[in-house]
Amino acid sequence: MSEKRTEIREIGEFGLIDHLNEKVVVKNPSSIKGIGDDAAVIDAGDHVKVITTDLLLEGVHFDLAYAPLPHVGFKAVAVNVSDVAAMNAIPKQITVSIALSNRFSVEAVDALYAGIHAACEHYGVDLIGGDTTASRSGLVISITAVGEAQKDQIAYRNGAKANDILCATGDLGGALVGLQILEREKQVYLANPDMKPDLEKYGIVTARQLKPDARMDIIHELRELDVVPTSMMDISDGLASEIFHICKASNVGATIYEDKLPIDKQTFDTAVELNLDPITCVLNGGEDYELLFTIDQKDFKKLEKHPDIHFIGHITKAEEGKFLVTKSGTAVQLKAQGWKHF
């Protein structure tokens, strides 16, 4: 008699997460929001704290063949800060745990921490704790970030309602295109180590991949303009996937417009050079760490002229479904392919 064995790839990363979350029961009154958003929310007397955590492994999340250690450190902090931003909160503290194999010298660890400290400085967060241990295979980084907000400032995924305007910051698809370039140049280098990779013309897209910047600037501006998004999340798994998350959590539909989707010129040109469809890169490329949020129509005037907030569509009733209206005016059903680790 053999025990049943279900491979994780059969149910996928999101399937596994859903499966694990089914069994979770939250009991403490201070646990305001548990699993299911960009960060958890806990009570802190006169305010709330948000808590988020990310686990990053060498060879899965970063490749030291092309990612310099200071960039890896900076990005590890930035992706957590991005989750705090996605709750409309201000990051205040992080803990950093690292596991190191003996391949890493003290100088290498210093290079990693140079990036971590630079990110702490950039985002105004304090490094308050962590754990340092040995690893048998490469570098592992686990960061937990804590942020603060007033309770009524928190933006969850579940607050979008029909007729809200769907907004995206910055430009999208760059991090995916940058990754393709870095992988291509790595193969060229491995085939011929005398060949020096020519990355100069790909500066924007490779920077999008190697050193993303969490959009805390947008969070501070929303506060100054007195706008609380009705829903928000960060774009880490791809725009389409994130729209699906908001629609599911808020029980709504959405329509977005191809001609409103923000794409940088270098991202577009490089995608074409790589034989990738630029719009597919925008919809399904991950790791841009921009913000996707919805606002009530009454707030539109306040944001209308913002150079880096794009009004990509609007929220509809759930039964209207999720559509992309192409440049030619055809409505095609949106698909969420996301970013697969398993």
Added chain:
Amino acid sequence: MSEKRTEIREIGEFGLIDHLNEKVVVKNPSSIKGIGDDAAVIDAGDHVKVITTDLLLEGVHFDLAYAPLPHVGFKAVAVNVSDVAAMNAIPKQITVSIALSNRFSVEAVDALYAGIHAACEHYGVDLIGGDTTASRSGLVISITAVGEAQKDQIAYRNGAKANDILCATGDLGGALVGLQILEREKQVYLANPDMKPDLEKYGIVTARQLKPDARMDIIHELRELDVVPTSMMDISDGLASEIFHICKASNVGATIYEDKLPIDKQTFDTAVELNLDPITCVLNGGEDYELLFTIDQKDFKKLEKHPDIHFIGHITKAEEGKFLVTKSGTAVQLKAQGWKHF
């Protein structure tokens, strides 16, 4: 010209931690206590939160050859709860991140989470978030725990003063002895897979290693008795090493007495069987997850009759040094060997 390369083993785990911590500057007013204690402390309006995190890797911190997955899950939570206890705080929330190689099935992940959920239930904590990702080499678990306390209840490492009484809970050395037995039986099994390991007579020590219990019972009792330790930490790296930490942080010395050190009979007998000195196991064995704390003499009467709190010595002035008084009455200098991962 070659760059300087310093191996981590040259400076050791504590050396690396000290080196990394030198550069840390804490700026936000809500960061009450950063690196350097069992957990960080942050302001939460009418109370404080404590935050601690641990990163556990297969092959470094646990061996699935003898550690059942539910035990690994339980222990991963317990070691974080123990750090919260060590601050004299009550744990409320945890986040759990895991990285899995394709060796792990959905059923294996369920077994791991069965232990995590059992620990959440046991300690009254809510699982509020985390991250799930792929790994190229085995299981990685990163847990962050959040606890609560009133500001004046927090017990730091730096509050011990001369003439305070040094207390240790439970018994010590068992987890190390249990680990030696498990490693021995693993080798026997590897040499001859038909040989069934005989672990029955080692039930106590193997349980100390595989399923430690954080001493939240003691924390609740201290509250009921209205005792706030002048300093406290958990015993994860070995009693001697922890005494050194308290002495360094509090700028004091300590004298402990061999005949007061708590050791379980099975731990003693098994140590002898393994040709290990039982007192060395008590002083330098790690992973017992008992509590080491100091109390003002005025509180002694309240704890005097507690069956599981042992008064192992007292705090002295820093210049008096750190000594162990043997059963024969000789004072020998205490050495902190600790528990090495690098």
